[in-house]
Amino acid sequence: MKYIILRVFWLPIMLGVVSCQQVTTKELAGLWELEHLEVDAVPRSANPTFLEINTNSSFAVSRVSGDQVGMYHFDSPLIRFRSEDRSWFNSQWKIKYFKEFIILRGVEEGYRGTQLRFKRIEAIPDFAEFEERVVGRWHMYKIRKNGEVEKVSASFTLERNGNYRMEDQNGLMEKGRVIINTRHRKLIFEHDQTQWAMWFYGDELRLTNEQMALQYSLRRMP
Structure with a gap:
């Protein structure tokens, strides 16, 4: 019982240690899929959104409404997206990194209650997979x-x-x-x-x- 309690106690601490470490652009690079959206702590539905972060300070977003490309500036723990997007990807976010997923929390007016959780993926899934x-x-x-x-x-x-x-x-x-x-x-x-x-x-x-x-x-x- 003591072992189980210790494991439960240490898990959030270990996650916190990972998220507070100095994250590099190389670690953020890759393909991410929006897994969870919260606005003012209330889960909301969201259209499929895929974010590709590159090591050369560029990024790309793929959504059903269209694709966007832009540049970002990363100064841990803040990431600033700059593009022609009229919503999330033209603003600044506080980022937490957990290797297999990242959490973005809005810091600007209009997004301070918004939290985006992305999971790391290897490729954009086929539409048939969602139907399945x-x-x-x-x-x-x-x-x-x-x-x-x-x-x-x-x-x-x-x-x-x-x-x-x-x-x-x-x-x-x-x-x-x-x-x-x-x-x-x-x-x-x-x-x-x-x-x-x-x-x-x-x-x-x-x-x-x-x-x-x-x-x-x-x-x-x-």
Whole structure:
């Protein structure tokens, strides 16, 4: 028991030591995928975003809305992106480096409550890989509406051919067809044309409709 406690106690300290060490441009260089977005400590959905940092002080961003290139200035722990981008990649961030992922925290007006977590990857994943992750049977366990949380229990099955069905303990609730837009990571229901952002919070799936202020939380079922 003492050994386990010591391991738990030392883990955050060791992570802190890694993140506080003087990070070099060479360590930051590589390809990164946006894994998690928080605004004012609230997880938010985000379109697929890939960041390539080069050792020559240049960077490139790939998103569904288009690609951007620019220059950056790094003076640990601050990194300043300069480009024609109108959002994150034309501002300054405080960076924490953990070898396999980096965390950017906004320091400028408008982004002080924003946190971006990127994981290191070898190549931009194929769109088919994302579809492979979302199809299957999921347990819907929570609904967030206008900030209010409601616990629910229903199954949501998404098939590769575009069919879906929702069931609870009383039986079938809804079924129909959807379009899985993997490039924009959207789920479009054919019967009413509503669009839902699909994103992952760890291994859990989130479906978010910002216009309806509605979010579903799902866990994969065996």
